[in-house]
Every structure is written in structure tokens, then in C-alpha cells.
Amino acid sequence: MKAVCWMGTSDVQTMTVDDPKILNPHDAILKITRTAICGSDLHLYDGFIPTMESGDILGHEFMGLVEEVGKDVTNLRRGDRVVVPFTIACGNCIFCKKKIWSACDNTNPNAHLMEAAYGYSGSGLFGYSHMMGGYAGGQAQYVRVPFANVGPLKIESDLPDEKVLFLSDIFPTGYMAAENAQIEEGDTVAVWGCGPVGIFAIASAFMLGAARVIAIDRLPERLEMARNFGAITVDYSEEDVDVLTAIKDLTGGMGPDSCIDAVGLEAHSTELQGFYDKVKTAVMLETDRPSVLRQAIQAVRKGGTLSIPGVYGGLLDKVPFGAAFGKGITMKMGQTNMHNYMKPLLERVEKGQIDPSSIISHRITLDEVPEMYKVWRDKRDNVTKIVIDPWAERAA
Amino acid sequence: MDRALSEKPTAEKVPQSGAAGVVLNGHYLPPPADKDGKQWVRTSALILKPVSDLYELWRDVEKASLWQEQIVEVRATGPKTSHWVMLTGDDPDKSIEWDSEVLNDEPGKRIAWNSIGGDSDNAGEVIFETAPGGRGTVVTVLQEFHMSKLASAWETLTGRNPKQAIIENLRHFKALAETGEIPRTQGQPHGPRGTSGKTKKSLYGETIATPPGGQRIAS
Incomplete structure (x- = not known):
């Protein structure tokens, strides 16, 4: 598949990498239909967040169609349309039970790195450094979603992707x-x-x-x-x-x-x-x-x-x-306790109280992402929000 | 001692002696100091599962390979004895082996063990206690080991300090108990790592295989 990889400070490249696969019983694989570049991705681009490794797939604002589920995912089926929260939560630890989902105890495989820096580790995040888990992100055509029984929000209305995509991070944040x-x-x-x-x-x-x-x-x-x-x-x-x-x-x-x-x-x-x-x-x-x-x-x-x-x-x-x-x-x-807000905010979008897509200024392909990171950082071209269709080909 | 305040409706009794020597006569004690080639590590985790479930998962020694790093096989050789095989790197043919014996088994409370020959000299105990306020179970592990073939192989070949490995193992145990799996990123796609990426992976402990957890239970 195609994916956007961090290759060093100010160096982002669209590359061909392996497709993701199910690694744990609560995983799901999504075919991504829309994804975005976040302002916080610029902190990675500019080298402000430590523990990035060259080859890391970026992106934590994405949605798509369920392609495959692990054996313990019972609430999703192939073909379901979902928005995925950027924080990964297990749903079972004391923090998830307290609804402080972004402090989940069980989703960061590199918790010891964050413990050394912060005292305790927060939840894993998609595409946001190895201290935050080292999970591959969603500026790609496919993504693996751990604990898919807990995070993804099913979209059952016919609202276009662009109106619900930002439930993945920036609207709840x-x-x-x-x-x-x-x-x-x-x-x-x-x-x-x-x-x-x-x-x-x-x-x-x-x-x-x-x-x-x-x-x-x-x-x-x-x-x-x-x-x-x-x-x-x-x-x-x-x-x-x-x-x-x-x-x-x-x-x-x-x-x-x-x-x-x-x-x-x-x-x-x-x-x-x-x-x-x-x-x-x-x-x-x-x-x-x-x-x-x-x-x-x-x-x-x-x-x-x-x-x-x-x-x-x-x-x-x-x-x-x-x-x-x-x-x-x-x-x-603190990081957003995503899981508390996605559903109530979806209802506001469904009722027409707010149109989140009104902030979008640029719609691009995966191949255009590297140059758009520069535009986004330098705030050129009246950029306000960049959305990516990972399956679109570059316009000739 | 206890008479300065009489109004404390939800206070629990201060333990006179706590798990693994954490508290003695109402006072905190640090873990034992490393001495004479003997190293100690004490670590604890709050797990939202009943004491009995956690005791049983830990006592099932053959399941240890699901959640302990580098342990590829544990075979029960008797009601209290077991044989352990541990990888010392990526090469599946390179391993160390030892036998272990449960010295003290208090169901639902405490398990203590000791190695009884082979490539490792270690002893430890795990204590299960209801957390203050009844909010889950505190699991405390106290382990000692001699810097031997085990400890040195562990550190030089896996890149993980053996004390950190005990801490990580308890973290894996908690994740497996609470969620049925251990979080992992090994096997996910990525672009070329280059030299710096590979160095960082090793530095961050990411080259150590995450134990299978729910993967093996699943299949």
C-alpha cells in the first residue's frame, strides 16, 4: 500500500510499504477512505517530539471501511463505516473505567519510555512517536486498529466522510x-x-x-x-x-x-x-x-x-x-478523552448544528502530502485544513 | 499512635506488614539494596481483576510463556516443580534452561519460588492484595537474582536490563489479565528504518519480542 512516512526532521515521503495485518485478537484492518494532516503532525515534522524513527507511518485523523476483524472483535463487521479516535484505549483498565481514556494503562507497548519522561505512561496514539506507542498511523491506504471493539465509531447515516472525519481528533479535542x-x-x-x-x-x-x-x-x-x-x-x-x-x-x-x-x-x-x-x-x-x-x-x-x-x-x-x-x-x-465525545458530537453533526467540513481548504492525494506538509508548516496558500483521499490519483 | 484523629469514616487499617516488605509498622520501606552480586527488583501493578483470577493465571506456570519475555517454554515437572527455557537472543537455537520450585503457595494470596539448578539462580515472590478502597487488586513482585549466565545473557543479548524485564513482565501480565492480549507493534508496516531507525529500535527495547499474550490463546 501507499503510506506517508516520516524520514527525519522536515522529511516526509510517500512510499510503498507492506499492507497491515491483524496482530492481536481485538485488531481490525481498515481501508481508509479519508484522512487528514493535523497541526500536531507539524510538531513531528519539525522534530519537536522525540522518539520518532525513520520509516514511521504518520497520521492520526482517519476513517474508513472495516476490511477485516480479529477473532475477539464482536461489534464490527467487514464493510462497516467507522471513524477512529486517535487515542487507543483498552476499555478495561482503571483509567478507561473512569473514562480517562487517554490515560489507558494497556495500549502503549513502549510505556517504559513515557514512564521515564512523565512518571507514568498514557495511552498509545496512532502515528505519534515511539514514546506514544510506535503505532503505524493512518496517512495511508490501510491501517491496523488495535482494540477495535472499544474505539471506532460506526457511522450509520449517509453523511459524507468530510463531515464526520474530524470526530477522529480535532472536533472532540x-x-x-x-x-x-x-x-x-x-x-x-x-x-x-x-x-x-x-x-x-x-x-x-x-x-x-x-x-x-x-x-x-x-x-x-x-x-x-x-x-x-x-x-x-x-x-x-x-x-x-x-x-x-x-x-x-x-x-x-x-x-x-x-x-x-x-x-x-x-x-x-x-x-x-x-x-x-x-x-x-x-x-x-x-x-x-x-x-x-x-x-x-x-x-x-x-x-x-x-x-x-x-x-x-x-x-x-x-x-x-x-x-x-x-x-x-x-x-x-491533556490528550483528549476521545471516547466520551465522539457519539454526542456525531449527533450534533447529524442534527445539522455544525458543519465541521467548513474548515477544509485543501483536498489532496497521498502523493501530494510531502509538499503539503511544507505548505501547512509555512501557512502558505491560505491553508486551514488539509484532507487526503488516499485512493485518488494526482491530477494530471 | 492512631488516636490523633478519630473521625475517618472510610479509612482502612494501616497494615503492620505489607506485601514484599513495602510497609512495616505503618512505615514505607524501600526495596532491598543490591549486594554481593545479588540484585533485587520490586514492582507492582493495579489490576482490575479479582485476586483469585490473578493468582490462578500466575500459578499456571505453563502459561508463563504467554506473558514473560523470551520464555519459550515452561513445563510442569511436578505439582511444585517446573522446567523453564528462555531464549537469549533472536536465534531460536540459543537458549538457557533451569528448574524452578514453588516454596510457598498460599492460594489467592502469595506464591514464592526458587530456582533449583540449571543456568539461572533466581528467587521471587508475588503477592496479591485487594487495593485500598476495594479498587482492584495490587500485584507486587519481589525478585532476586544472581548476576549469572541468565542475567548477563539477558542484558547483553536482549538489550533489556533484567530488572526492567521483571517490570515489563508484570506489565504484560496486567494487559493479558485485563484485556486478553498484550499491546504490540511488531509486524506492522513501516518505511525503511535506516541506521538511525534501527539503533533507536534497539535503544527503545523494541527489538525484544513482545510475548504472544492473546495471540496464542486465540489460535
């Missing part, structure tokens, strides 16, 4: 971000980053009762998307715009009830600190560039909540913890 923001009716919420997760966080904040959402980014196409979803936008790259002042101006000086960092470890910053973090990460004195995190901690109101769906991987420098303590804020974060 944006929704959990809003849930973690502990929004009460009438709240004001500020969202940093108007990429796909930020956009779904904005939409979800409104669904959960926000009266006003302030969206912060610098790219015109993203700011426009945020306004389409109902947010007030702030372009931090405009001359004379200071984000903290803007946020105070828009909240009567009080600050937002909740802040959402939908950017994560590779934040771009126009300030001096942006240069500082670039240098420190380049010489490996710091692994992440937390400029959004710093700003969000400053911006949130006293006693407010900071929700962090953006990915962080390692060590952060100069995080204003005194401000966090001084204002008595709450911080909530």
Missing part, C-alpha cells in the same frame, strides 16, 4: 478544551490559535454557554474563519496591538473567565520572548516555546480557568507560575 475551560452561561472565553482545534474550541465554547469568544491569531484566513463561527478577532501581528491590552479592552478590564491555549509548544511570537525561546530550543536548553501559555496565564481573570488543548512535550522555561498562583487560577489539559 476542541470540545474537550471548552469543557475543560469550565464555561458557565454568559462567560467570556479567549482562544489563542484559530487553527482547526481553536475553531472547534470556539464553536464548542458557544455550545456550552459562552456569551462572547475572543479569538487571537495572525493569519487573515483563520481570523475570518473565527469570525464566521461568531468570535471577535484580535490580530496580534498588527502594529500597536498588544494582546493583553486588547483582552482587557474587550472584557471591561476584568479579563476572560476562561482562556484556551490551542497553539501549544511551537508558538509563534512577535515579541522578544519569541526570539529567546527560538534560541533556547535551538541549543536544547528548552524543548517547547511557551509564549502563548505565558500570555494566557497573564490574561485570564482572577480565579479563572486556563484550558490547554495545544500539545506540550517537555521542558518549559519562564512560565509565570507566580501569576497563576497569585490569581488562584485552575489549569486543565
Whole structure:
């Protein structure tokens, strides 16, 4: 089959590899019908997430048709159409029973690597480094899905793939971000980053009762998307715009009830600190560039909540913890507990409350993926979301 | 000692002595220190299965090859004795063998064993206890081994420190008990690994074969 392989930092190639096969009794093999590139794939592309091996198949946002099931998968049959959550969960350990699915105890074959770095291991993820399990991902024509009795969500309506594909990660991730923001009716919420997760966080904040959402980014196409979803936008790259002042101006000086960092470890910053973090990460004195995190901690109101769906991987420098303590804020974060959100969010899509496909800007073939990673990283060509048809041939 | 607080409606009695010497008189004790060529490892896991199921799975020595790394065969040679065969690398013809005897068998509570000749000098015990609050079963393993042919072969040929192997084996045991399989990626597709990829695989312990777990039960 064809698959997108990580071959090193800034080196992604579409290659021919073996087809996946059933390896465990709860496995299923999917024929992938649609897959996507995630903003978090750029952290792998840019070499920010350790324990990638050349030859790794990328991709954790995918859906498809069940091709084959292992002998203990009783709820799926060949031909079923399913969306697959990017976190792999066993359904039986104490964390799955508590519905903290992304902390599953039994799905990471390399748990010892994550234990060394984080104290304990989280669940395995598709296509997201060997520390996170080393599972082959879904930017490919076929994929093996472990614990297929637990994760995949069957799509029984005739909704097109593009409307349900994002239930695999970014819609639930944006929704959990809003849930973690502990929004009460009438709240004001500020969202940093108007990429796909930020956009779904904005939409979800409104669904959960926000009266006003302030969206912060610098790219015109993203700011426009945020306004389409109902947010007030702030372009931090405009001359004379200071984000903290803007946020105070828009909240009567009080600050937002909740802040959402939908950017994560590779934040771009126009300030001096942006240069500082670039240098420190380049010489490996710091692994992440937390400029959004710093700003969000400053911006949130006293006693407010900071929700962090953006990915962080390692060590952060100069995080204003005194401000966090001084204002008595709450911080909530982590990989998405996918399995809690897929079904209720599918219902919202089925009812027509939201059209997730509205964020798609590019539809491409597998052969076009390597060049699109560059476009996505450099934010060229008004890119907002890239969806791949793994069976389409390159247009002549 | 216990009188400073009388209102603790859900507190459990503090154990006076806990599994594998973890607690003594209400106080935590670290694992025994390595000494005179003898190495110790103590590890524990919380497993959501009844104590009795876990005791039985562990006591069924012939099933050990399903969840213990590099163990290709265990044969019961008597009610308390067994013969163990362990691979020392990728070559199926290269193995070490030893016999083991159960010294103490308390059904539903504890199993202690000792090697009785062959290529390995090891002893260990496993203790099954209901977790605080009744939230599953805590399984604690305490194992000692002499740096012998076993330990050195293990480390040099498998790339896995023998202490880590005990930890991984308990992890495999838990996965098998809770889910009926052991998570694996060996055998999945990938692009060319190159030199750096191969080095990393070995560094991350991915060259050690994942035990079959539910694969063999399945067939």
C-alpha cells in the first residue's frame, strides 16, 4: 500500500510499504477512505517530539471501511463505516473505567519510555512517536486498529466522510478544551490559535454557554474563519496591538473567565520572548516555546480557568507560575478523552448544528502530502485544513 | 499512635506488614539494596481483576510463556516443580534452561519460588492484595537474582536490563489479565528504518519480542 512516512526532521515521503495485518485478537484492518494532516503532525515534522524513527507511518485523523476483524472483535463487521479516535484505549483498565481514556494503562507497548519522561505512561496514539506507542498511523491506504471493539465509531447515516472525519481528533479535542475551560452561561472565553482545534474550541465554547469568544491569531484566513463561527478577532501581528491590552479592552478590564491555549509548544511570537525561546530550543536548553501559555496565564481573570488543548512535550522555561498562583487560577489539559465525545458530537453533526467540513481548504492525494506538509508548516496558500483521499490519483 | 484523629469514616487499617516488605509498622520501606552480586527488583501493578483470577493465571506456570519475555517454554515437572527455557537472543537455537520450585503457595494470596539448578539462580515472590478502597487488586513482585549466565545473557543479548524485564513482565501480565492480549507493534508496516531507525529500535527495547499474550490463546 501507499503510506506517508516520516524520514527525519522536515522529511516526509510517500512510499510503498507492506499492507497491515491483524496482530492481536481485538485488531481490525481498515481501508481508509479519508484522512487528514493535523497541526500536531507539524510538531513531528519539525522534530519537536522525540522518539520518532525513520520509516514511521504518520497520521492520526482517519476513517474508513472495516476490511477485516480479529477473532475477539464482536461489534464490527467487514464493510462497516467507522471513524477512529486517535487515542487507543483498552476499555478495561482503571483509567478507561473512569473514562480517562487517554490515560489507558494497556495500549502503549513502549510505556517504559513515557514512564521515564512523565512518571507514568498514557495511552498509545496512532502515528505519534515511539514514546506514544510506535503505532503505524493512518496517512495511508490501510491501517491496523488495535482494540477495535472499544474505539471506532460506526457511522450509520449517509453523511459524507468530510463531515464526520474530524470526530477522529480535532472536533472532540476542541470540545474537550471548552469543557475543560469550565464555561458557565454568559462567560467570556479567549482562544489563542484559530487553527482547526481553536475553531472547534470556539464553536464548542458557544455550545456550552459562552456569551462572547475572543479569538487571537495572525493569519487573515483563520481570523475570518473565527469570525464566521461568531468570535471577535484580535490580530496580534498588527502594529500597536498588544494582546493583553486588547483582552482587557474587550472584557471591561476584568479579563476572560476562561482562556484556551490551542497553539501549544511551537508558538509563534512577535515579541522578544519569541526570539529567546527560538534560541533556547535551538541549543536544547528548552524543548517547547511557551509564549502563548505565558500570555494566557497573564490574561485570564482572577480565579479563572486556563484550558490547554495545544500539545506540550517537555521542558518549559519562564512560565509565570507566580501569576497563576497569585490569581488562584485552575489549569486543565491533556490528550483528549476521545471516547466520551465522539457519539454526542456525531449527533450534533447529524442534527445539522455544525458543519465541521467548513474548515477544509485543501483536498489532496497521498502523493501530494510531502509538499503539503511544507505548505501547512509555512501557512502558505491560505491553508486551514488539509484532507487526503488516499485512493485518488494526482491530477494530471 | 492512631488516636490523633478519630473521625475517618472510610479509612482502612494501616497494615503492620505489607506485601514484599513495602510497609512495616505503618512505615514505607524501600526495596532491598543490591549486594554481593545479588540484585533485587520490586514492582507492582493495579489490576482490575479479582485476586483469585490473578493468582490462578500466575500459578499456571505453563502459561508463563504467554506473558514473560523470551520464555519459550515452561513445563510442569511436578505439582511444585517446573522446567523453564528462555531464549537469549533472536536465534531460536540459543537458549538457557533451569528448574524452578514453588516454596510457598498460599492460594489467592502469595506464591514464592526458587530456582533449583540449571543456568539461572533466581528467587521471587508475588503477592496479591485487594487495593485500598476495594479498587482492584495490587500485584507486587519481589525478585532476586544472581548476576549469572541468565542475567548477563539477558542484558547483553536482549538489550533489556533484567530488572526492567521483571517490570515489563508484570506489565504484560496486567494487559493479558485485563484485556486478553498484550499491546504490540511488531509486524506492522513501516518505511525503511535506516541506521538511525534501527539503533533507536534497539535503544527503545523494541527489538525484544513482545510475548504472544492473546495471540496464542486465540489460535
